[in-house]
Amino acid sequence: MITVTILGAGNVATHLFKAFDTAENVQVKQWYNRSLKSIQTYKNKVALTDDLSQLEQADVYIIAISDDAIANLSSKLTFTDRLVVHTSGSVNVHDLDKKNRRGVFYPLQTFSKAAAIDFTNVPICLEVLEKADLKTLKVLAKAIGSKTHKLNTDQRKALHLAAVFVNNFTNQLYRVAHEITEAEGVEFDILKPLILETANKVQDLSPYMAQTGPAKRNDKKTISKHLQLLKSEQHKAIYELLTSSIQHTHGRKKL
Missing domain, CATH: 1.10.1040.20 (ProC-like, C-terminal domain)
Structure with a gap:
């Protein structure tokens, strides 16, 4: 069982939560957003929080927010040496704060909240700095039916x-x-x-x-x-x- 915490409440975050929530080998431990109103609909499915200091231990923390805000949010995380990934196609993996293990979990698809997504048709592009973390992200992607592609930042x-x-x-x-x-x-x-x-x-x-x-x-x-x-x-x-x-x-x- 892989435990996941989602940070953000946009289209990608919402679809990832729905996919993880129905996956057999994934547990979404928490869902963070600055405004709980945006994710209040899911309060009976997952623990919600608007306080970064209250984030519990998880195998993967997925930052799914606007590109310009990724670096700042990762720097505000209060823990260290945990696997933190973002979902952006254009943000460098090194933009994540180096106090944690860093990676990318980029689903290549167009996301709208109102449109259902079948993740078996969504390739996930992965990038990590530590080899052991690649296996974790591959298992996470496989759990929602996605194929994975290992790419570097330029690719x-x-x-x-x-x-x-x-x-x-x-x-x-x-x-x-x-x-x-x-x-x-x-x-x-x-x-x-x-x-x-x-x-x-x-x-x-x-x-x-x-x-x-x-x-x-x-x-x-x-x-x-x-x-x-x-x-x-x-x-x-x-x-x-x-x-x-x-x-x-x-x-x-x-x-």
Whole structure:
């Protein structure tokens, strides 16, 4: 049985608690947050505290808060020589206070409190400074059904940057598409099978091989028509930038 204490009450912390709470070999001993109101819903499932000095002994302390606050919170922990990890994709493991053993338990997924998460589909990226701690984090990840990947800080930062492109930026493109369809009274839902097929295609093909469309074909007439249809200057700029990027990737001459 691995004992865990969670520090923070955001999306990642909440989903980790739910996953650990249903895992057979994990016990969440405490859940800390500065404001108990944020986690009051779980008072009958786990011991809550807003006092760092009241944290009890646990095998792993997971800091799941905003990146800018991780170093400060770790420095305020009142104990020493225990395993403290953060869940960030971009924060250096050395930003954690060195009075404790340090590590990273980074779940690579998009988290929203209202959306259920199946951790069997969530890879966990691990980093430790002491070899023995890697085994502990692997067992913890396995308990919630996640596969693990051992990465160093630079690799994790690169992966997090790539994740912004495939998730956050892609979602913004969905939003642009929604604005375009909405302006003409077309249902955005008509695009959803295409969205799914695009995501499914890269499970078997590289993004390079999966690319299609007017930019790859260098279809100048279609590209020109699209630019004329776009009413927003921001949308035009996005279209032109991505078209240029695709043309560069596939060796096409720019407009």
